[in-house]
Amino acid sequence: MSFLSVDQDLARDSYYAATAVRELRFASLQGDQQADVAIVGGGLAGLSAAIELADRGRSVVLLEARQVAWGASGRNGGQALAGLACDQSEIERQLGEGPARDVWQMTLEALDLITQRCQRFGIDCDWQSGYLSLAVNERKAGELRRWHENMQRSYGYEATWISPKEMRRWIDSPRFHSGIHDARSGHLHPLKYSLGLARAAAQLGVQIFEDSPVVRLETGARPRLYTANGSVTADQVLLAGNVYLQGVARQVEPRIMPVGTYIVCSEPLDPALCASLIPSRSAVCDTNFVLDYFRPTADHRMLYGGRVSYSTSTPPNLVASMRKRMATTFPQLADCRIDYSWGGFVDISLNRAPDFGRLPKNGAQSAPSDGLYSVKSHHSNVYYLQGFSGHGLALTGLAGKLVAEAMTGDAARFDVFARLKHRPFPGGAWLRTPALVLGMAYYRVRDAL
Numbered sequence: 288m289s290f291l292s293v294d295q296d297l298a299r300d301s302y303y304a305a306t307a308v309r310e311l312r313f314a315s316l317q318g319d320q321q322a323d324v325a326i327v328g329g330g331l332a333g334l335s336a337a338i339e340l341a342d343r344g345r346s347v348v349l350l351e352a353r354q355v356a357w358g359a360s361g362r363n364g365g366q367a368l369a370g371l372a373c374d375q376s377e378i379e380r381q382l383g384e385g386p387a388r389d390v391w392q393m394t395l396e397a398l399d400l401i402t403q404r405c406q407r408f409g410i411d412c413d414w415q416s417g418y419l420s421l422a423v424n425e426r427k428a429g430e431l432r433r434w435h436e437n438m439q440r441s442y443g444y445e446a447t448w449i450s451p452k453e454m455r456r457w458i459d460s461p462r463f464h465s466g467i468h469d470a471r472s473g474h475l476h477p478l479k480y481s482l483g484l485a486r487a488a489a490q491l492g493v494q495i496f497e498d499s500p501v502v503r504l505e506t507g508a509r510p511r512l513y514t515a516n517g518s519v520t521a522d523q524v525l526l527a528g529n530v531y532l533q534g535v536a537r538q539v540e541p542r543i544m545p546v547g548t549y550i551v552c553s554e555p556l557d558p559a560l561c562a563s564l565i566p567s568r569s570a571v572c573d574t575n576f577v578l579d580y581f582r583p584t585a586d587h588r589m590l591y592g593g594r595v596s597y598s599t600s601t602p603p604n605l606v607a608s609m610r611k612r613m614a615t616t617f618p619q620l621a622d623c624r625i626d627y628s629w630g631g632f633v634d635i636s637l638n639r640a641p642d643f644g645r646l647p648k649n650g651a652q653s654a655p656s657d658g659l660y661s662v663k664s665h666h667s668n669v670y671y672l673q674g675f676s677g678h679g680l681a682l683t684g685l686a687g688k689l690v691a692e693a694m695t696g697d698a699a700r701f702d703v704f705a706r707l708k709h710r711p712f713p714g715g716a717w718l719r720t721p722a723l724v725l726g727m728a729y730y731r732v733r734d735a736l
């Protein structure tokens with residue numbers, strides 16, 4: 288079964304879909320349209336870019352294959368976090384210390400952007416500040432502590448170290464050794480947030496078309512996007528389709544790979560019990576490579592994510608195995624009912640750094656001979672945003688802003704990211720999944736140590 292049909296199944300039973308109202312529906316594209324900018328993808332990246340471009344006076348058409356926020360943006364863990372999925376050392380290694388600091392600052396700006404947009408557009412999405420990054424044993428605690436000290440020293444990262452003695456005041460779980468609390472990061476209801484952005488974009492004049500999969504991109508002086516029943520010709524195009532592009536941009540798609548991740552949501556808990564589990568109401572991640580991520584919801588449920596599928600098939604007995612994970616963390620929840628379970632695919636890049644850029648001008652379909660792409664070969668009017676690697680809830684907002692800056696004449700900040708080099712997954716389109724499964728087996732073993 289293709290991951291697209293697996294993804295359809297995974298989308299069905301989400302807590303978010305059950306607790307957000309889709310007030311707006313958009314027609315599908317019929318006929319030919321013109322715009323300054325055409326965007327593929329109605330997730331947070333595409334919507335953010337659309338808003339920023341409309342703010343800058345550009346006419347924008349956004350094409351969404353299904354419904355806005357149908358993809359990862361409407362069903363993720365809701366954790367809006369500082370930083371990137373990769374460690375800052377990867378950015379330092381590639382760009383140097385100064386630009387790496389700029390990147391870190393931009394990830395903080397991404398958090399502020401969420402607050403600003405909620406205020407500006409009146410979006411109520413259950414924002415709750417606070418994030419705990421927790422180590423499950425002494426060895427991992429040592430790694431986390433060294434990381435925290437380095438981030439404080441080099442980046443002025445403000446977070447509080449939680450010693451083993453203090454741990455139970457932060458989380459009523461036997462699983463964790465020590466950790467850090469970051470008051471600036473937080474969590475929200477991602478579907479309410481995304482739908483709020485879609486409403487804002489429409490109010491700003493962005494033309495949104497749903498049920499309009501783009502099947503072909505024609506590059507050139509005025510690129511053109513084709514759907515089954517129409518087309519959009521624009522001065523510039525943004526591809527923000529996550530793992531779903533399916534051949535629209537074969538030059539860059541092999542550099543990301545869909546990895547499944549899964550979430551369950553409990554029945555509403557006694558509010559006092561819920562408050563006792565994580566008194567600060569923070570979002571939580573453990574520091575394992577295959578991590579558990581969880582948080583209380585505004586209506587006192589435990590929303591618990593974890594497991595991964597590198598083969599894109601859904602793990603068997605998903606609900607039972609997720610319940611077991613949740614009960615290992617919180618034995619108090621061993622008997623609670625699971626009301627929702629769902630999942631989705633994240634777009635991981637090989638080095639877990641975000642992959643932003645422009646397609647090669649000549650429309651070349653093949654990779655450079657060394658497999659590495661650099662900003663120099665990316666000079667066309669077709670931009671792309673991908674490779675958020677499971678860390679895109681906040682970063683997509685900033686990415687949309689950077690693309691809008693670049694498209695309207697100031698590419699300085701976009702190009703900091705675009706200078707990051709990325710390799711395609713080894714083995715090409717068909718072999719990249721098995722290669723990754725093998726690679727990940729190594730990290731699973733390390734997680735167990």
Ligand SMILES: Cc1cc2nc3c(=O)[nH]c(=O)nc-3n(C[C@H](O)[C@H](O)[C@H](O)COP(=O)(O)OP(=O)(O)OC[C@H]3O[C@@H](n4cnc5c(N)ncnc54)[C@H](O)[C@@H]3O)c2cc1C
Nearest residue numbers: 328330331332352358359360363364366501528631679680
């Ligand atoms: C289960 C899960 C949990 C996650 N948890 C977190 C978390 O807690 N914190 C965090 O920071 N990140 C998390 N993420 C990652 C985060 O959700 C993503 O990084 C982010 O939402 C990506 O946004 P996007 O706009 O790039 O992609 P999407 O939201 O997937 O949007 C892409 C859209 O493009 C459309 N599209 C694709 N191709 C075409 C086409 N050819 N024509 C028209 N439309 C097209 C798709 O239908 C889709 O709606 C999680 C992801 C998942 C799946």
